[in-house]
Amino acid sequence: MPIIDVDNLVKEFHRPKRFDGPLGGLRTLVTRQMITSRAVDGVSFSIDEGELVGYLGSNGAGKSTTIKMLSGILVPTSGHVAVNGLVPWQERERNALQIGVVFGQRTQLWWDLPLADSLKIIGKLYRVEPDRYRRNLDQFIDLLGLEPFLGTPVRQLSLGQRMRGDLAAAMLYEPRILYLDEPTVGLDVVAKERTRQFIEQINRETGTTILLTTHDLADVERLCNRIIFIDKGNVLYDGPVDRLKRRYAPYRMLDVALAGDGDSAGAIRLDLPGVEIVEQGDARLRIQFDPEVIAVTDLITAVIAEHDVSDIAIVEPDLEGVVRQIVESGNTALTMGGDRS
Amino acid sequence: MHRLDAILTLAGASLRSEFQYRANVVTSIVGGLIYQLTGFLVVFIIVDRFTELGGWTLPEITFLYGMRLTSHGIFYATISQMFEFDRVLINGEYDRFLVRPMSPLVQVLTRKLRVNCFGDLLGGLILLLAASRGVDVDWSLAAIGMLLAAVVGGALVEGAVQIALGSLSFRYLNTLQIRVVANEIFNVYGNYPFRIFPGLLQYLLTFALPVAFVAYLPASVILDETNGLHVSTTLAVAAPVIGVALFMLALLFWRRMSRHYQSAGN
Amino acid sequence: MTIRANLPAWVEIAKANIRWQYMYRFNVLAGIVLTGVTIYLLTIVWKAAFGSQSEVDGIALEQMLVYLTIANLQLYFLRPEIAGDIQARIREGQIGFDLSRPASYPSQLFASAAGDMIGLLPMVVVAIPVAFVLGELRLPATPADGLAYVASLLLAWVVAVELNMLIGLVSFWTLEMTGFQMVYTLVGNFATGALIPLWFMPDAIRAVVQVLPFQAIAYVPVSIYVGEPATGAIGSALALQLFWAAALVLVIRFVWSRAFRHTVIQGG
Numbered sequence: 001m002p003i004i005d006v007d008n009l010v011k012e013f014h015r016p017k018r019f020d021g022p023l024g025g026l027r028t029l030v031t032r033q034m035i036t037s038r039a040v041d042g043v044s045f046s047i048d049e050g051e052l053v054g055y056l057g058s059n060g061a062g063k064s065t066t067i068k069m070l071s072g073i074l075v076p077t078s079g080h081v082a083v084n085g086l087v088p089w090q091e092r093e094r095n096a097l098q099i100g101v102v103f104g105q106r107t108q109l110w111w112d113l114p115l116a117d118s119l120k121i122i123g124k125l126y127r128v129e130p131d132r133y134r135r136n137l138d139q140f141i142d143l144l145g146l147e148p149f150l151g152t153p154v155r156q157l158s159l160g161q162r163m164r165g166d167l168a169a170a171m172l173y174e175p176r177i178l179y180l181d182e183p184t185v186g187l188d189v190v191a192k193e194r195t196r197q198f199i200e201q202i203n204r205e206t207g208t209t210i211l212l213t214t215h216d217l218a219d220v221e222r223l224c225n226r227i228i229f230i231d232k233g234n235v236l237y238d239g240p241v242d243r244l245k246r247r248y249a250p251y252r253m254l255d256v257a258l259a260g261d262g263d264s265a266g267a268i269r270l271d272l273p274g275v276e277i278v279e280q281g282d283a284r285l286r287i288q289f290d291p292e293v294i295a296v297t298d299l300i301t302a303v304i305a306e307h308d309v310s311d312i313a314i315v316e317p318d319l320e321g322v323v324r325q326i327v328e329s330g331n332t333a334l335t336m337g338g339d340r341s
Numbered sequence: 342m343h344r345l346d347a348i349l350t351l352a353g354a355s356l357r358s359e360f361q362y363r364a365n366v367v368t369s370i371v372g373g374l375i376y377q378l379t380g381f382l383v384v385f386i387i388v389d390r391f392t393e394l395g396g397w398t399l400p401e402i403t404f405l406y407g408m409r410l411t412s413h414g415i416f417y418a419t420i421s422q423m424f425e426f427d428r429v430l431i432n433g434e435y436d437r438f439l440v441r442p443m444s445p446l447v448q449v450l451t452r453k454l455r456v457n458c459f460g461d462l463l464g465g466l467i468l469l470l471a472a473s474r475g476v477d478v479d480w481s482l483a484a485i486g487m488l489l490a491a492v493v494g495g496a497l498v499e500g501a502v503q504i505a506l507g508s509l510s511f512r513y514l515n516t517l518q519i520r521v522v523a524n525e526i527f528n529v530y531g532n533y534p535f536r537i538f539p540g541l542l543q544y545l546l547t548f549a550l551p552v553a554f555v556a557y558l559p560a561s562v563i564l565d566e567t568n569g570l571h572v573s574t575t576l577a578v579a580a581p582v583i584g585v586a587l588f589m590l591a592l593l594f595w596r597r598m599s600r601h602y603q604s605a606g607n
Numbered sequence: 608m609t610i611r612a613n614l615p616a617w618v619e620i621a622k623a624n625i626r627w628q629y630m631y632r633f634n635v636l637a638g639i640v641l642t643g644v645t646i647y648l649l650t651i652v653w654k655a656a657f658g659s660q661s662e663v664d665g666i667a668l669e670q671m672l673v674y675l676t677i678a679n680l681q682l683y684f685l686r687p688e689i690a691g692d693i694q695a696r697i698r699e700g701q702i703g704f705d706l707s708r709p710a711s712y713p714s715q716l717f718a719s720a721a722g723d724m725i726g727l728l729p730m731v732v733v734a735i736p737v738a739f740v741l742g743e744l745r746l747p748a749t750p751a752d753g754l755a756y757v758a759s760l761l762l763a764w765v766v767a768v769e770l771n772m773l774i775g776l777v778s779f780w781t782l783e784m785t786g787f788q789m790v791y792t793l794v795g796n797f798a799t800g801a802l803i804p805l806w807f808m809p810d811a812i813r814a815v816v817q818v819l820p821f822q823a824i825a826y827v828p829v830s831i832y833v834g835e836p837a838t839g840a841i842g843s844a845l846a847l848q849l850f851w852a853a854a855l856v857l858v859i860r861f862v863w864s865r866a867f868r869h870t871v872i873q874g875g
Contacts, residue, residue: 013603068604073439096442108437112358124350125441127343153361365785372786379793383802390807391656457786518637525641529648537655
């Protein structure tokens with residue numbers, strides 16, 4: 001039985017029509033005219049316990065709106081959601097006890113208080129018994145390296161330290177489900193890596209189900225084996241990451257560095273089926289090839305036979321490019337591409 | 342029990358947050374006190390110069406002012422965050438409150454403390470104490486009980502109005518100015534014996550905006566000035582109960598309006 | 608000449624502030640409502656205080672009511688917000704931009720206050736009817752009084768801006784000034800004489816208020832308007848205001864030179 005079950009979820013927003021000009025504010029205030037927009041338009045998916053799923057889409061695609069309905073912030077216009085058997089907006093407080101939420105842009109910690117105080121307050125709000133609190137706290141201090149700044153007021157923490165504090169706060173009461181909304185936004189490379197490590201670890205070790213939205217596709221490639229991709233309120237793709245790539249980005253790249261001076265670069269030609277030189281210059285080559293048509297080994301052999309090669313590397317297509325391709329082509333025929341069983 | 346514990350935890354957090362800025366705590370309290378006493382000075386000067394106002398003596402008016410200010414201080418200490426509610430909705434803090442296992446209203450009210458409320462409270466208590474001996478009241482247990490109930494009830498009346506008006510922000514987002522105006526009306530009209538107001542205004546400030554219930558009506562009862570009151574004495578005696586009732590109504594209204602919450606995109 | 612050179616900059620700053628007033632038209636309207644609330648209350652209270660007397664200490668009730676109406680009406684327009692602006696600029700670390708401009712900071716502040724005021728001026732159309740309905744308005748007794756009042760009003764604005772600026776400059780030393788500002792607002796309001804004219808203040812309080820600059824903001828101009836000039840004659844009343852306007856320039860120069868040396872830009 002899936003731990004998160006979303007069925008034909010729809011959310012419409014109604015906003016009073018805005019008027020400009022003199023007394024515009026007043027007219028806006030009293031008007032009954034509403035503008036309706038559909039942010040989520042019939043989304044369905046289900047997630048099993050222990051999965052780590054990337055929830056992707058461009059700005060305004062409906063990601064946040066979905067997460068807000070899953071966490072009980074918003075009431076949907078129609079459709080059904082069950083999170084571990086609970087309807088989030090009907091049993092908001094009970095649902096709150098079983099979910100952790102991290103908004104990457106906004107901390108839930110108390111700005112002026114030391115980090116340790118914030119964690120203690122969270123412990124109380126979520127009714128964590130003292131010894132369980134102690135045990136979990138020690139564990140997260142250890143995992144996230146919180147020790148050095150536990151006594152520092154949150155306002156003085158770096159963004160990375162604050163995110164670690166927020167992750168600890170969200171996991172302190174051992175929720176079964178964790179929603180992460182842009183957890184790595186604005187972090188430097190080291191802090192990003194640390195955050196990813198932690199997410200991976202708790203998913204693996206505690207079996208916490210994680211739903212992750214992000215703009216950094218490196219997060220997804222590193223962490224998720226399944227992604228749900230939505231656009232304009234619809235699910236475009238739901239399935240494993242590599243299948244998405246295989247389907248939408250069949251090509252691989254071969255990066256070749258040539259030995260000697262770059263003079264010879266001008267003369268390079270490769271007459272092989274399914275192969276194309278896409279970039280060339282300065283003793284470097286980038287070759288695009290279709291692995292279905294030509295085997296990597298054959299290609300490399302052919303290149304080495306004709307040129308002095310100092311280095312060679314195969315580049316996997318990155319998710320970024322794939323995603324861009326899907327959105328740009330606007331190919332809704334791909335909908336429900338994930339034939340998950 | 343857990344609920345109370347959680348409220349105290351949050352309130353404690355906002356108190357400790359504020360005390361991180363010690364200098365500001367002291368200046369805010371002193372500032373608040375001077376602010377309120379200067380406001381009283383205006384009334385004092387007028388009544389002192391003309392010996393009475395609307396048939397009320399200087400100690401009586403001081404008492405009335407003290408009652409209202411004490412109520413206002415209690416209100417301010419507990420419910421003043423309604424003045425920040427628009428911001429809470431717009432910057433997305435309210436989302437956070439909704440994913441926690443407790444009432445979002447409680448979290449709004451405890452998110453910060455305005456320490457100058459202690460200045461108001463202090464000012465109110467000083468005036469009450471100063472006036473309590475000058476007024477012609479037999480301080481029986483009943484009178485003291487009425488005073489305590491009235492002061493709390495007054496805070497509830499002000500709180501009810503601010504929560505009800507704040508609930509409008511779920512739909513209209515920017516309603517701060519309406520609350521500021523309402524608050525100001527309580528602050529300036531609540532300190533005077535209603536007898537000096539034109540008849541229509543007396544009723545408006547009783548039934549349209551319940552200013553009279555904060556201090557004037559219960560003070561009339563305690564000071565035995567109910568002769569010629571614009572409403573029945575029973576209603577005046579019931580002021581604290583009305584405070585509770587209005588507050589409950591405001592909570593219902595809040596709950597109703599919160600269904601319109603749309604969460605602020607990004 | 609620095610004035611010639613700086614003029615375009617000042618004009619731009621003023622224009623920007625005029626636009627601000629438009630963006631905050633809700634606050635602006637609420638301000639008028641609040642002013643109306645105050646005027647109406649003061650009218651009621653003073654009517655009740657006078658009771659059946661038509662004149663107290665040589666002041667007629669009508670004169671008194673006109674005084675209160677004009678004083679509070681005018682206070683609405685003479686409420687510079689530069690203190691808060693300075694604080695916000697320092698807190699957000701943007702003060703560096705202001706200080707790097709060629710025009711002196713106090714002169715920029717003056718320009719922005721002028722913009723604020725000009726932006727508010729159209730509200731006269733709303734404010735005067737409100738004051739007329741809720742308070743008591745009539746024209747000055749003689750055209751000469753009216754002219755003198757206009758001159759006095761300008762000086763009142765200058766003094767109001769100067770005092771507000773001084774308060775704002777304190778934020779160069781400390782940003783924790785909520786309490787301080789509250790005190791300034793109300794004590795300031797009280798000492799302007801807008802709530803109680805100096806002639807009805809108890810002697811001890813009047814003695815203090817008389818040596819403070821605040822009276823130049825409301826009491827001096829409005830008492831000219833109702834024909835009871837502060838110092839007994841219009842000329843000396845205007846001179847009193849001029850004195851404060853000039854004296855405060857010196858104080859600002861002094862404080863500003865200290866503040867500039869003390870500047871620590873937060874954040875960044």
